[in-house]
Amino acid sequence: MDLRGNFEQNANAMGNKPMHKVLVVDDEEPILELLKYNLEKDGYEVKTAADGMRAIEIARKFIPDLVLLDIMMPKMDGVETCRLIREIPEMQKAFVVFLTARSEEYSEVAAFDVGADDYITKPIKPRALMSRITALFRRETKKVSPASLISIGDLTIDRVSYTIKVRNKEINLPKKEFELLYFLAQNPNKVFSREDLLQNIWGTDVYVLARTVDVHIRKVREKIGEDYITTVKGVGYKFSLS
Amino acid sequence: MDLRGNFEQNANAMGNKPMHKVLVVDDEEPILELLKYNLEKDGYEVKTAADGMRAIEIARKFIPDLVLLDIMMPKMDGVETCRLIREIPEMQKAFVVFLTARSEEYSEVAAFDVGADDYITKPIKPRALMSRITALFRRETKKVSPASLISIGDLTIDRVSYTIKVRNKEINLPKKEFELLYFLAQNPNKVFSREDLLQNIWGTDVYVLARTVDVHIRKVREKIGEDYITTVKGVGYKFSLS
DNA sequence: ATGTTTCTTAACAATTCCTTAATGAACGGC
DNA sequence: GCCGTTCATTAAGGAATTGTTAAGAAACAT
Numbered sequence: 001m002d003l004r005g006n007f008e009q010n011a012n013a014m015g016n017k018p019m020h021k022v023l024v025v026d027d028e029e030p031i032l033e034l035l036k037y038n039l040e041k042d043g044y045e046v047k048t049a050a051d052g053m054r055a056i057e058i059a060r061k062f063i064p065d066l067v068l069l070d071i072m073m074p075k076m077d078g079v080e081t082c083r084l085i086r087e088i089p090e091m092q093k094a095f096v097v098f099l100t101a102r103s104e105e106y107s108e109v110a111a112f113d114v115g116a117d118d119y120i121t122k123p124i125k126p127r128a129l130m131s132r133i134t135a136l137f138r139r140e141t142k143k144v145s146p147a148s149l150i151s152i153g154d155l156t157i158d159r160v161s162y163t164i165k166v167r168n169k170e171i172n173l174p175k176k177e178f179e180l181l182y183f184l185a186q187n188p189n190k191v192f193s194r195e196d197l198l199q200n201i202w203g204t205d206v207y208v209l210a211r212t213v214d215v216h217i218r219k220v221r222e223k224i225g226e227d228y229i230t231t232v233k234g235v236g237y238k239f240s241l242s
Numbered sequence: 243m244d245l246r247g248n249f250e251q252n253a254n255a256m257g258n259k260p261m262h263k264v265l266v267v268d269d270e271e272p273i274l275e276l277l278k279y280n281l282e283k284d285g286y287e288v289k290t291a292a293d294g295m296r297a298i299e300i301a302r303k304f305i306p307d308l309v310l311l312d313i314m315m316p317k318m319d320g321v322e323t324c325r326l327i328r329e330i331p332e333m334q335k336a337f338v339v340f341l342t343a344r345s346e347e348y349s350e351v352a353a354f355d356v357g358a359d360d361y362i363t364k365p366i367k368p369r370a371l372m373s374r375i376t377a378l379f380r381r382e383t384k385k386v387s388p389a390s391l392i393s394i395g396d397l398t399i400d401r402v403s404y405t406i407k408v409r410n411k412e413i414n415l416p417k418k419e420f421e422l423l424y425f426l427a428q429n430p431n432k433v434f435s436r437e438d439l440l441q442n443i444w445g446t447d448v449y450v451l452a453r454t455v456d457v458h459i460r461k462v463r464e465k466i467g468e469d470y471i472t473t474v475k476g477v478g479y480k481f482s483l484s
Numbered sequence: 485a486t487g488t489t490t491c492t493t494a495a496c497a498a499t500t501c502c503t504t505a506a507t508g509a510a511c512g513g514c
Numbered sequence: 515g516c517c518g519t520t521c522a523t524t525a526a527g528g529a530a531t532t533g534t535t536a537a538g539a540a541a542c543a544t
Contacts, residue, residue: 112276112368119365131449138437139370139446161431161482162474174501175476211521212503218522233511233520416490453532454492460533475500475531 020137021045023064025055025081026099027073031124035068038126039133052076052084059085066095066133071119082114095136099124150185152241155228157182166224176201177220180213184229184239193236213237262379263287265306267297267323268341269315273366277310280368281375294318294326301327308337308375313361324356337378341366363447370446392427394483397470399424408466418443419462422455426471426481435478455479 022044024035032048039046047062049055051073059067067085071078078098085091098119117136120129150157156165162178164171173181179201184192192200194210202208217237221229230240264286266277274290281288289304291297293315301309309327313320320340327333340361359378362371392399398407404420406413415423421443426434434442436452444450459479463471472482 112366113279115369117367117369128449131451135446135449138441160433161480162433162477163431172474175474176502208502209504211505214521215503215523218524221522231521418491450491451493453494456532457492457534460535473532 019043019045020066021047021062021064022066022068022133023047023049023055023059023062024068025049025052025073025078026068026070027051028070031070031099034124034126035129038130042130042134044133052078052081055081056084056088059091060088063090064094066097066136068097068099071098071100079114082116086115097133097136150182152185152188152239155185155224157185164224171223173220173223177216177223180216181220181224181229181239184237188239188241191232191236191238196236261285261287262308263289263304263306264308264310264375265289265291265297265301265304266310267291267294267315267320268310268312269293270312273312273341276366276368277371280372284372284376294320294323297323298326298330301333302330305332306336308339308378310339310341313340313342321356324358328357339375339378363445389428392424394427394430394481397427397466399427406466413465415462415465419458419465422458423462423466423471423481426479430481430483433474433478433480438478 022039024032024039024046025048026032026035027050029050032050036046036048047058047064049058052075055067055069067082069078069082073081078100082096082098085094085096095117096115098116099122100119101122118132120132148159150159154167157178158164159182162173162175164173164178164181180197183197183201194213197213198206198208198210217229217231228239230238232238264281266274266281266288267290268274268277269292271292274292278288278290289300289306291300294317297309297311309324311320311324315323324338324340327336327338337359338357340358341364342361343364360374362374390401392401396409399420400406401424404415404417406415406420406423422439425439425443436455439455440448440450440452459471459473470481472480474480
């Protein structure tokens with residue numbers, strides 16, 4: 001069973017990679033397969049369409065983050081398809097990358113004019129294509145974390161340098177421990193159940209036992225002292241000011 | 243809590259912001275048109291120039307907030323044009339963004355030395371360009387020209403000669419290694435992901451695997467010692483003072 | 485051209501971190 | 515006191531990330 005299935009917004013406090021959706025549009029079956037195979041291997045969720053009409057139908061529901069679009073297609077060509085896709089409100093911010101045979105020299109200007117973000121010439125080299133797609137998503141503006149510095153009493157949590165300071169002593173925490181402490185400290189005095197913590201720090205698509213939280217709590221306490229995190233029996237943990 | 247939200251930069255379409263003036267300089271007519279069209283669609287006031295001389299004439303009267311400047315031009319190249327533009331008193335605080343063909347590899351250092359704020363490789367992808375311009379204007383403070391000399395502890399980084407000094411010993415670093423160290427040292431204690439580093443050092447249009455960063459980190463450490471660059475597992479690297 | 489340096493990738497090793505499971509301790513109800 | 519529940523603590527295996535090396539491309543210089 002594919003556990004990745006329906007979890008799009010698996011972004012969480014740790015900044016896990018969101019899974020991106022890709023729609024591939026080409027009239028040649030082998031190319032569809034090749035691209036689908038490579039994309040899925042890299043962890044993208046993929047749908048395919050054999051012509052422009054189908055592409056638009058699918059785009060409306062699927063709302064891909066990226067459309068790979070063959071320029072030369074029967075019935076409706078790529079540029080026209082792109083224009084129509086851009087008319088779908090939710091598709092405004094999606095990326096569109098054209099696939100074009102080298103010989104064609106299809107007007108780049110026309111392509112970019114309808115809002116293409118890049119174009120790639122056939123024959124397609126999977127590795128190169130994949131790295132360019134990676135680069136596309138890499139450019140995405142990323143969110144700014146709410147507070148990069150939390151200071152409570154003699155404890156300082158610095159998300160920029162990923163370090164904490166207790167009683168003027170700097171300590172390096174492993175990622176999960178850091179995120180756990182950071183998350184609790186963002187809402188001082190508020191109790192979170194283990195499930196809450198798993199959801200927010202581990203993410204929705206991870207299958208981890210609730211007891212795992214205990215172990216991390218224990219390790220954080222070991223490093224910063226017992227005074228900051230309080231156990232609320234039967235409920236969960238909270239960051240307590242004292 | 244899904245922290246990911248839809249924070250996109252749909253800034254331009256509405257809102258009564260001050261209208262920004264843009265001067266586009268390129269010797270190719272189609273490119274001028276493409277850029278002019280897209281910029282005006284986004285609400286900028288645009289003027290164009292086909293060569294450096296004309297550019298300077300226009301800049302003197304028009305006083306644009308942003309100059310898009312092709313690096314490769316007949317008669318006077320972009321770098322020279324930029325320097326002359328910077329001599330116009332009213333143009334001191336304008337943004338300058340270079341346009342460059344991917345193949346050229348025009349000296350970035352030369353470009354930044356004459357006061358470029360960014361550079362973008364052709365072929366130009368209007369949507370990407372527009373969002374970068376939006377981002378440029380959104381920045382409150384104009385990027386300060388980076389210091390050419392950084393000194394931290396017993397480490398000195400000299401951007402002019404591309405050399406560093408550790409414990410009074412001068413070392414020559416290859417370009418990528420130097421820029422990596424330089425970039426990290428500019429923001430001491432700040433953790434950068436491999437993606438961050440790729441974007442800022444390799445550029446947005448280069449397709450390189452993230453693990454490549456590791457190898458360069460390794461080489462830098464080999465040369466300057468293990469004490470300066472710290473790994474933050476699961477996150478990235480940082481320059482750490484200790 | 486030729487040789488040299490640098491960059492990138494790939495493969496494997498080393499390390500750290502995460503998760504689980506097992507055990508013991510604390511607490512409350514009966 | 516006894517029992518059951520819940521949490522604390524520890525250790526071990528496995529998973530994930532990073533370190534390291536080498537080899538082929540690419541860029542650069544001679």
